[in-house]
Amino acid sequence: MVKLLFFLIISNQLLMAQDFDFANRLYYDYEQYCESALTHRRFKHSDIKPLIERLKNNNKFRVEEIGKSAEGKEIYLLTLGTGKTKVFLWSQMHGDEPTATMALFDIFNFFSISDSFDPVRKELLNKLTIYFMPMVNPDGAEIYQRRNIYEIDINRDAVRQQTPEGILLRQTFDRLRAHYGFNLHDQSTRYSVGNSFKSAALSFLAPATDYGKSIDSVRTNAIQLIGELYKTLSQFIPGHIAKYADDFEPRAFGDNFQKWGTSTILLESGGWKDDPEKQFLRKMNFITLLSAFRSIASNSFKNESLEVYDQILFNDKFxxxxxxxxxxxxxxxxxxxxxxxxxxxxxxxxxxxxxxxxxxxxxxxxxxxxxxxxxxxxxxxxxxxxxxxxxxxxxxxxxxxxxxxxxxxxxxxxxxxxxxxxxxxxxxxxxxxxxxxxxxxxxxxxxxxxxxxxxxxxxxxxxxxxxxxxxxxxxxxxxxxxxxx
Ligand SMILES: [Zn+2]
Structure with missing residues (x-):
């Protein structure tokens, strides 16, 4: 009886410690998954194309060419898993914001390898179907500029729908109607976490769906998930996580996707001392996104109070x-x-x-x-x-x-x-x-x-x-x- 009680206490503690432990293991094992073909921020479509082509031979992945950019570069959708909860991630709609794209390729490697994480992989792929649209704006990436080749900001084209890239993103969203969305960007390296004398290495936002910033159940999920991710990531970058400005932007994708029913999280990679090529922040993206998948698969974020998100300091410029x-x-x-x-x-x-x-x-x-x-x-x-x-x-x-x-x-x-x-x-x-x-x-x-x-x-x-x-x-x-x- 005593033995059984002891076992129950231990296993309960293991469960509670699980998320931190998972993130910690990812932190220490990261090098095994880091995609070595991408080593700096100014990689191009021609650098990621062979990596995607290679995944066509991997039966875990379904790789589709869903369309082309204004200049004719292929835009892809990669799908993993067979679960009923759908998660959609899109990166680099701003051409000079590549950090998360690198992390997506690290995540593809994570799911390609077989090792002690196999039980977690199996669980994630059974419970989730994960859709990735890396490098939404390959023409901008080509010349390392924010906007597409017509000089239009794709993130102001969610409604008007004039850019080929914005149209593809919207079509893919409509086709998937995912439960969760991750809108992956880079922000200025000169954002601070409030006036705290710390750089905003990562900033999160659960975008508003109206000017009154009302909170419905869709946005609540995003707020709770950010709360849990904030705690998980704080063990690696304490004090360096902020909240992005939360004003409603009626032309942007994140705000509209949230409004149209996908619990959407904006993740912005900012600045980290002595990391000009953002390789450490790429690793933080890798841990953030895999932790998010785990949390969504287990619904653990639903236990999070809304106050955690509330209390995250906003970006500031100090x-x-x-x-x-x-x-x-x-x-x-x-x-x-x-x-x-x-x-x-x-x-x-x-x-x-x-x-x-x-x-x-x-x-x-x-x-x-x-x-x-x-x-x-x-x-x-x-x-x-x-x-x-x-x-x-x-x-x-x-x-x-x-x-x-x-x-x-x-x-x-x-x-x-x-x-x-x-x-x-x-x-x-x-x-x-x-x-x-x-x-x-x-x-x-x-x-x-x-x-x-x-x-x-x-x-x-x-x-x-x-x-x-x-x-x-x-x-x-x-x-x-x-x-x-
Ligand atoms: Zn951006």
Whole structure:
């Protein structure tokens, strides 16, 4: 009797711990499922096509070509499972929002492999039929832009139905009438979780179905499921989960799908320090979605109170890429105490297959309510504009033999190239190149590039080149690229 009671207590605890345990196992075993053909954000339709073609030979998957993009790229629907509860996921309707697409391919690998998760796979595929529509906007992905090739935002085309991609998404929705929907996006990396000094790595939303944001049973399911996912994911990224702005958008897919009866969850991948290619957030997507499938299959989310969702902080904008704090700044014979907020904007290059960084000074003054992915306290130091090296160079090759570290040490942030006709707008050299004849003053103004020297007494302690700080004394820091002006 005692033994039996003991067994009941233990098994009960096992059941209760099940979801966290499942997510934890996914976290530690993730590498086995990670699709190695996708390693960065700027992959194209031609990168995922062979992966999908390969799945046609896998009898677990049903692969359909459901139509084509405006430029004729195939759009697919992949189906797994035979269960009566239908789950529909669509990713990358915005071409430059690819994180979840990578995770979908990891999930395809998860379901292709046989290992200790087999009982879970079996349960999921018996209870659910899961439909995946990866990369809804392949033409946008091709050039890494949000909109489709007609420059129309597909997510404002749910009702008017003018884009081939939006029409396909709507047709597929109408055909499936799934019980649950996952609308997969990326948001700005500069969203914070409220004013909490933490980046919004993931943001969720159960989209509203009217301007009054009323809550019916369809939306309640989404709210409860988000509540459970919030708790599950918080063990990996505590404090880094937010809620997306919940205003009703009558033209968007998520809002309408919710209105038309599919419990819909918006999942936005945001920013994570030192994860520019979003590989960690891809892993978080993988865990989120598989945890969601598990929760839907077992109905465990129905036990969740609505308050969890209510209490998730909204996205806010209190992040800069770089913050320089407590600097003395002299102007017109007076000195001021300032913080400087800098963003490192990604500019598409080579038709969106690559990018470079272009810094801009976003704010100057008291930035104590903000934080930076890179955040420096320069108390006791002074900021002065970077200098342009006096010698004029006549060829790029000459620049290659320069001792640039020595220039940094002496406060130079730019060099001048006479009459050069460099094609690219950036250089991999850790210094800016000014083409002679162009205005080459380093102005300390909002919107201008961030090129400074940080001094302590007579000593130069840091140079900031195109927004990237280098600690001169300790040789710490990396300049991803300089600019060519
Ligand atoms: Zn989006």
């Amino acid at each position: 992040i800069f890429d770089v913050v320089l704090r407590n600097l003395k700044y002299s102007r017109d014979g007076k000195s001021y105490l300032i913080d400087v907020g800098i963003n490192l904007n990604e500019i598409n290059f080579n038709n969106g297959s690559a990018f470079y960084y272009k810094s801009s000074i976003e704010d100057i003054g008291d930035l104590s309510v903000y934080f930076g992915y890179k955040d420096y306290d320069f108390t006791g130091m002074e900021i002065i504009p970077g200098k342009v090296f006096e010698k004029v160079f006549s060829s790029y090759d000459e620049l290659l033999s320069l001792d640039i570290k020595e220039l940094h040490k002496n406060g130079y942030t730019s060099v001048v190239l006479q009459g050069g006709n460099l094609e690219a707008p950036f250089t991999e050299l850790p210094i800016n190149i000014l083409i002679s004849g162009i205005d080459n003053s380093n102005e300390f103004m909002l919107g201008k590039r961030a090129d400074f020297t940080i001094t302590q007494g007579d000593e130069i302690r840091y140079v900031i080149i195109n927004g990237f700080p280098i600690d001169i004394k300790n040789s710490i820091g990396e300049i991803k690229n300089g600019l060519i002006y």
